[in-house]
Amino acid sequence: xxxxxxxxxxxxxxxxxxxxxxxxxxxxxxxxxxxxxxxxxxxxxxxxxxxxxxxxxxxxxxxxxxxxxxxxxxxxxxxxxxxxxxxxxxxxxxxxxxxxxxxxxxxxxxxxxxxxxxxxxxxxxxxxxxxxxxxxxxxxxxxxxxxxxxxxxxxxxxxxxxxxxxxxxxxxxxxxxxxxxxxxxxxxxxxxxxxxxxxxxxxxxxxxxxxxxxxxxxxxxxxxxxxxxxxxxxxxxxxxxxxxxxxxxxxxxxxxxxxxxxxxxxxxxxxxxxxxxxxxxxxxxxxxxxxxxxxxxxxxxxxxxxxxxxxxxxxxxxxxxxxxxxxxxxxxxxxxxxxxxxxxxxxx
Amino acid sequence: xxxxxxxxxxxxxxxxxxxxxxxxxxxxxxxxxxxxxxxxxxxxxxxxxxxxxxxxxxxxxxxxxxxxxxxxxxxxxxxxxxxxxxxxxxxxxxxxxxxxxxxxxxxxxxxxxxxxxxxxxxxxxxxxxxxxxxxxxxxxxxxxxxxxxxxxxxxxxxxxxxxxxxxxxxxxxxxxxxxxxxxxxxxxxxxxxxxxxxxxxxxxxxxxxxxxxxxxxxxxxxxxxxxxxxxxxxxxxxxxxxxxxxxxxxxxxxxxxxxxxxxxxxxxxxxxxxxxxxxxxxxxxxxxxxxxxxxxxxxxxxxxxxxxxxxxxxxxxxxxxxxxxxxxxxxxxxxxxxxxxxxxxxxx
DNA sequence: TAAAAAAATGTGTTCGAGCACATTTTGAAG
DNA sequence: CTTCAAAATGTGCTCGAACACATTTTTTTA
Numbered sequence: 001x002x003x004x005x006x007x008x009x010x011x012x013x014x015x016x017x018x019x020x021x022x023x024x025x026x027x028x029x030x031x032x033x034x035x036x037x038x039x040x041x042x043x044x045x046x047x048x049x050x051x052x053x054x055x056x057x058x059x060x061x062x063x064x065x066x067x068x069x070x071x072x073x074x075x076x077x078x079x080x081x082x083x084x085x086x087x088x089x090x091x092x093x094x095x096x097x098x099x100x101x102x103x104x105x106x107x108x109x110x111x112x113x114x115x116x117x118x119x120x121x122x123x124x125x126x127x128x129x130x131x132x133x134x135x136x137x138x139x140x141x142x143x144x145x146x147x148x149x150x151x152x153x154x155x156x157x158x159x160x161x162x163x164x165x166x167x168x169x170x171x172x173x174x175x176x177x178x179x180x181x182x183x184x185x186x187x188x189x190x191x192x193x194x195x196x197x198x199x200x201x202x203x204x205x206x207x208x209x210x211x212x213x214x215x216x217x218x219x220x221x222x223x224x225x226x227x228x229x230x231x232x233x234x235x236x237x238x239x240x241x242x243x244x245x246x247x248x249x250x251x252x253x254x255x256x257x258x259x260x261x262x263x264x265x266x267x268x269x270x271x272x273x274x275x276x277x278x279x280x281x282x283x284x285x286x287x288x289x290x291x292x293x294x295x296x297x298x299x300x301x302x303x304x305x306x307x308x309x310x311x312x313x314x315x316x317x318x319x320x321x322x323x324x325x326x327x328x329x330x331x332x333x334x335x336x337x338x339x340x341x342x343x344x345x346x347x348x
Numbered sequence: 349x350x351x352x353x354x355x356x357x358x359x360x361x362x363x364x365x366x367x368x369x370x371x372x373x374x375x376x377x378x379x380x381x382x383x384x385x386x387x388x389x390x391x392x393x394x395x396x397x398x399x400x401x402x403x404x405x406x407x408x409x410x411x412x413x414x415x416x417x418x419x420x421x422x423x424x425x426x427x428x429x430x431x432x433x434x435x436x437x438x439x440x441x442x443x444x445x446x447x448x449x450x451x452x453x454x455x456x457x458x459x460x461x462x463x464x465x466x467x468x469x470x471x472x473x474x475x476x477x478x479x480x481x482x483x484x485x486x487x488x489x490x491x492x493x494x495x496x497x498x499x500x501x502x503x504x505x506x507x508x509x510x511x512x513x514x515x516x517x518x519x520x521x522x523x524x525x526x527x528x529x530x531x532x533x534x535x536x537x538x539x540x541x542x543x544x545x546x547x548x549x550x551x552x553x554x555x556x557x558x559x560x561x562x563x564x565x566x567x568x569x570x571x572x573x574x575x576x577x578x579x580x581x582x583x584x585x586x587x588x589x590x591x592x593x594x595x596x597x598x599x600x601x602x603x604x605x606x607x608x609x610x611x612x613x614x615x616x617x618x619x620x621x622x623x624x625x626x627x628x629x630x631x632x633x634x635x636x637x638x639x640x641x642x643x644x645x646x647x648x649x650x651x652x653x654x655x656x657x658x659x660x661x662x663x664x665x666x667x668x669x670x671x672x673x674x675x676x677x678x679x680x681x682x683x684x685x686x687x688x689x690x691x692x693x694x695x696x
Numbered sequence: 697t698a699a700a701a702a703a704a705t706g707t708g709t710t711c712g713a714g715c716a717c718a719t720t721t722t723g724a725a726g
Numbered sequence: 727c728t729t730c731a732a733a734a735t736g737t738g739c740t741c742g743a744a745c746a747c748a749t750t751t752t753t754t755t756a
Contacts, residue, residue: 002409003443005742016706021744029703031752051441052666053742056400059711061350093399093667095351169689176685183532183643216685295531318400319441330689333681337524337564341517341678353712364736369714377733379722401712407741 004045012045013037024049051319061095062317063123064310067114068154069105069131075282076259077105079303080129087310096314099123108132115139125149125313127306133204151313151323153305155205166309166327170205173298173331174212174257177277180296180333181253182216184275188224189252192244195231196260206257213255226250234263241267253277261285265293281334281343289336299332299342352393360393361385372397399667409443410665411471412658415462417453417479423630424607425453427651428477435658444662447471456480463487473497473661475654481552499661499671501653503553514657514675518553521646521679522560522605525625528644528681529601530564532623536572537600540592543579544608554605561603574598582611589615601625609633613641629682629691637684647680647690 006024010017015034022028023038024047030038066084071077081100088098101118104110111132118126119142126143130136130152143150151164181191193213195206210229217225228248232240241264245251253275256264261278265288268274277296278285288294308327315321334342354372358365363382370376371386372395378386414432419425429448436446449466452458459480466474467490474491478484478500491498499512529539541561543554558577565573576596580588589612593599601623604612609626613636616622625644626633636642656675663669682690 003440003742006744007742017743018706018745019704022705025744027745029705031704034705048441050404050443050742052400052404053711054744056398056404056711056713056741057743057745092351093396095398172685172689176683179683179685328689330680331686332678333683333686335524335527335681337520337527338679338681341520341676351712354714355712365713366715366736367734370735373714375715377735379734382735398712401741402714404711404741404743405713405715 003050004047005050009038009041009045009047013041054320055094055318059095060317061097062125062314063121064096064098064125064127064313065118065121065123066098066100066127066306066310067118068100068102068129068306070102074105076280076302077129079281080306083303083306084310087307087314091310091314094314094318096317098310105131108135111135112139115142119143119146119148122146123148124317125151127151127153127309127313129154131155149313149316151309153309154300154302163325164309164312164323165325166305166312167329168300168331169328170208171212171215173279173300174209174214174255175216176212176331176333177209177255177296177298178213178216181255181275181277182220182225184295185225185252188250190226190228190248190250191253191255192248192251193227193229193255193257194264195229195257196237196263197234197258209257234260237263238267245271259285261294261297262288269293281339286339286343289334289339292336295335297334297339299334301329301332304329351398352395353398357386357389357393357395361389402668403442403666407443408665409445410473410662411469412444412446412473412475412661413466413469413471414446414448414475414654414658415466416448416450416477416654418450422453424628424650425477427629428654431651431654432658435655435662439658439662442662442666444665446658453479456483459483460487463490467491467494467496470494471496472665473499475499475501475657475661477502479503497661497664499657501657502648502650511673512657512660512671513673514653514660515677516648516679517676518556519560519563521627521648522557522562522603523564524560524679524681525557525603525644525646526561526564529603529623529625530568530573532643533573533600536598538574538576538596538598539601539603540596540599541575541577541603541605542612543577543605544585544611545582545606557605582608585611586615593619607633609642609645610636617641629687634687634691637682637687640684643683645682645687647682649677649680652677 006017006020010020013020015038019030019034020038022030023035068080069077071081084098084100091098101114103114112135126148128136128150140150149164151166153166155167185191193210195203195210214227217223217227230240230244251274254264256276256278259278259280259282261276262282262284265276268276276294277298278294279298280300280302281297285294285297289297308329312323312327316323332342354365354368358368361368363386367378367382368386370378371383416428417425419429432446432448439446449462451462460483474496476484476498488498497512499514501514503515533539541558543551543558562575565571565575576592578588578592599622602612602625604624604626607626607628607630609624610630610632613624616624624642625646626642627646628648628650629645633642633645637645660671660675664671680690
């Protein structure tokens, strides 16, 4: 029942623990005779090094920086901060130092600046919300030069070496939204896709969701559903919505591709029978969910994304575990009935 | 940046590490002078003992037994076995031995027998699927006598000391099913609740789901929805379904309270426009989900339940972490569009 | 065949916490 | 002012892996 140790193996093979160590790690010279003896034992028993002892011996302090938008400016990111705090607490006892860094949302300069600041600190790893495409490529290569491991979360960029990504399949989440709305509306109706708030050109993730959404309906033969898209910054939203409803009289459903769905909910509060679906468990969104103004939310689980991304890095440093190249989280469908089971969710 | 050690504190306080140890663990005699010096340092710095070192020193081997129904007899339990296998692999390197034990589903004697076998092994902890109420109470007290920690998963029994439970809120999951169906059917319709396959008297979890389901509709004022319940063992299902449809002409939806929903799906394959909702990601269920014969599945996440239950025990033994008394998993809503994002889910 | 070089193997220390045991200090009694 | 027990404090070993360094054995070369 007890796990075997290097010492056990040494005794069994009739050699010293140094020799066993050399065989296991292929370091130093070993005679074929000793080698064979040790390998014979290793084949017989299932040796697993005690990871606690290994990690204790290594006894390095690891520094991980997390770079994400300031959650005071965009509350979508607040759960991420919670996840970071939990990870800090959890892993402090293992000599892991985790430090968050914030940049201004939608501000490329701030993004670059923050990354340069982190680069100078020479951490062991960086967990990054790579909101800007071109800039991220440059930045990642800078980190690589200094042998800093880069993991990404939230936004999957089509970078060649999109390794270590934790997030969701956005195309798929668009399809899910489409499928849900399709169940709720008449066979002939207009659906509006609304992208709110961010610079549309850079927001690859909004585009991916739209693609998925349209893809779903394109697969339905002879569909009489019309789909129209609206891009709007937050300030112009009311005007743009009015124009939208004037131009399209038969809008029965709206798919909002961001967490800003509560803005639309408040503007169309008076319009009955418009189904509404959007993203993320912001308090504002949950309120509208509870009074049935929002029908479904799709949960992107930003907290879990960050926590999982950090776990991977920690277990890599401590226990040499492999980091999965792409880790797609489940896409949770939220209604007013199951929303609280997600809000209270613990980290394992 | 580096974590403080006992040695650091000793040096700072001008005492030996033995004295620091005595202060921290309140063991042995310490003069007030030394005590104050050490406490002063402890207040100033944020000492966190290195859990790797602590656990290495303790270096005990822990034995955890998992008791659950044989997955060859009821495939609902197969993912649990997967979770157990993953946990075995994951924690072997930490000196944790996890061993599964299977009993015949619906067989009280087998349940008792298996538990007695485990009891004799005197493990450090047991993770239990407590399918039988009375017997579990007896068995838990037997374990307690021998100081064996008992955790439970899947079925929450209303036992006084329902500690260490990992599972779902079944009442709530019944409400969720009701809410989903309510969106899909006309205002005047009949819904059938079907309990399949197990001994209904013992299956508290099926009752809880029905309660939640009915509770949802009871809250709707002037609801014209009729709800009828059918209990049936698997063999009589076809007959009972025919009787059901003869007696109720306006059935528009069926809520199956177990993973056996695929059985109903196959029987009503020819009947159009009956919405169907049930539990769990069995392959058979997923097939019917994909061809639209099943509309929604509720995911009870049995694999995660077991894995999480085991994680709690392991972290308790290794790192002295508290085990949450009740850990309710999120209740996932599954459609044909998001099902694969759950099937491929990794353990963190 | 002796000396030197190279190869092979063994030994001992480290990581930090925990605890048994050894040593020193204190205080009280004779 | 001793003596001795109790109290207080310090020392050293353990857990298992990792690796530097020491020692032994084998091989090479003069």
